[in-house]
């Protein structure tokens with residue numbers, strides 16, 4: 001049986017007089033992998049920030065498991081793992097110390113073993129005692145993936161996670177996402193990478209000018225037609 005984990009109704013976000021989001025409504029089932037596409041400025045990052053409670057909507061509602069956002073307990077943020085443009089890492093700590101710090105905030109059990117296992121899976125174990133200020137951009141991105149997964153979140157939100165990753169690191173991330181999907185985690189990923197987003201998704205959404213203009217199960221979208229569908233949706237033809 002499908003279980004609606006996230007229900008969004010008539011979401012609206014205004015910055016000054018401009019609508020970043022307008023009339024956004026959709027449901028996400030537990031275990032869905034949603035890829036969200038759309039041109040620059042469509043409202044994708046704004047939507048992800050609202051879902052992960054980083055910013056508040058101007059109007060509309062979000063329900064998690066049927067409970068309105070305002071009625072959820074403070075520790076509800078623990079349900080989310082967020083990978084975004086900001087790595088949320090401390091430059092003057094080592095990679096290991098960063099994860100130790102975050103693990104403490106989330107009260108992660110068996111922390112040292114989890115840190116070691118995650119550092120190995122993002123292939124940074126050999127560099128665990130290096131200061132983060134000396135990390136390359138791709139290494140920072142890999143470490144932020146480990147940070148986001150440390151507390152084993154139910155919902156994983158990713159904003160352009162492939163940006164800045166080389167081929168090998170992209171492959172590592174894809175494997176991690178497949179593994180998380182296999183554990184029935186719910187995943188929302190913003191990406192401009194049509195083939196990667198299509199490959200991983202169970203559900204595909206396209207945003208344009210603050211609205212969801214396409215929302216389908218991937219099973220009804222043939223792979224060879226997807227790029228044409230996307231282009232016609234965003235061009236409005």
Ligand SMILES: Nc1ncnc2c1ncn2[C@@H]1O[C@H](COP(=O)(O)OP(=O)(O)OP(=O)(O)O)[C@@H](O)[C@H]1O
Nearest residue numbers: 015018019020038039040041042043044045046047
């Ligand atoms: N803090 C803010 N203050 C003012 N305007 C904002 C703010 N954040 C976003 N916006 C505006 O809201 C609109 C949507 O921005 P958003 O970052 O959500 O788009 P996006 O789809 O993620 O774009 P991109 O693909 O370029 O990352 C844009 O017009 C943007 O300028």
